[in-house]
Ligand SMILES: *[C@@H]1O[C@H](CO)[C@@H](O)[C@H](O)[C@H]1NC(C)=O
Ligand SMILES: *[C@@H]1O[C@H](CO)[C@@H](O)[C@H](O)[C@H]1NC(C)=O
Ligand SMILES: *[C@@H]1O[C@H](CO)[C@@H](O)[C@H](O)[C@H]1NC(C)=O
């Protein structure tokens with residue numbers, strides 16, 4: 001009996017190893033010699049209005065192949081499993097990062113030390129406000145998920161500096177690729193890293209383990225891709241939204257929405273932040289959820305993965321304290 005169990009155990013270990021090698025490629029242990037180290041972001045001489053919210057304002061927001069593990073142990077990100085850390089997924093991170101071409105935040109030479117940024121949420125409030133030209137006038141424009149620019153230029157502008165995404169929310173139609181955009185992956189689960197590897201090397205995508213069918217192809221070139229440091233999401237959850245670290249049994253843990261994660265990223269790379277498209281009108285459940293498509297507000301109110309109340313309170317607080325300026329009241 002015991003012999004059987006040992007045999008089953010050993011064969012499952014072997015199978016796991018074989019699957020691991022197939023999924024991650026046999027060259028997983030080789031890291032090319034590109035200079036993928038985090039740099040420093042040119043500091044602005046004037047402290048931004050939101051500086052008091054940050055414990056580490058100089059934190060470099062993207063992971064780099066050659067020093068992500070060192071940074072993870074310096075900031076404790078190696079003590080958290082995904083989505084807020086690299087614990088138990090370090091090897092997956094290493095393999096995927098070794099396939100990226102850069103981890104730079106801004107192109108060199110970057111001569112603007114104090115950046116004016118706008119974070120554009122996907123809210124229906126942007127409809128018919130003709131804010132496009134205004135949005136395009138910022139140094140940095142941060143957008144999220146599949147909020148399109150095409151066909152909505154008058155309301156949301158044309159330029160995109162950063163677009164935050166995850167496999168279930170990224171465009172698959174190449175007409176949406178703007179070559180000037182840096183696409184930033186938010187990693188929620190190990191599957192997301194496997195997915196990025198598969199779409200980057202053009203392998204068939206294994207669609208198991210996603211809450212919605214992920215994109216089967218990547219419209220961005222690998223030099224456009226970055227991976228957000230999970231520390232940024234941890235900061236959004238615990239420091240900014242004050243989520244509990246443990247949720248009661250039977251309750252799904254709540255995670256920050258892409259919008260709040262985008263604002264947290266902006267806190268680290270901008271000196272002045274304006275927001276657009278962050279207002280939800282809950283009193284009108286049939287009102288448009290996004291400035292595109294047909295989804296209605298009722299979809300958001302039912303969301304079990306986010307705490308919309310906590311996010312609304314946070315947004316209200318940073319707007320009232322003039323830490324950010326809201327373009328869509
Ligand atoms: C926006 O304008 C269009 C055309 O004028 C109109 O059909 C639509 O109802 C408006 N949408 C909102 C949310 O005001
Ligand atoms: C991308 O950048 C180039 C060079 O700065 C510019 O000419 C072009 O209009 C930009 N495209 C978009 C969609 O912003
Ligand atoms: C939204 O609804 C209209 C009318 O019902 C439909 O023609 C259109 O295809 C829908 N758009 C999307 C993105 O689902």
Ligand SMILES: *[C@@H]1O[C@H](CO)[C@@H](O)[C@H](O)[C@H]1NC(C)=O
Nearest residue numbers: 241242254307308309310313
């Ligand atoms: C959501 O956040 C609010 C404000 O922090 C809190 O009072 C509430 O208990 C949270 N709800 C859930 C379901 O976590």
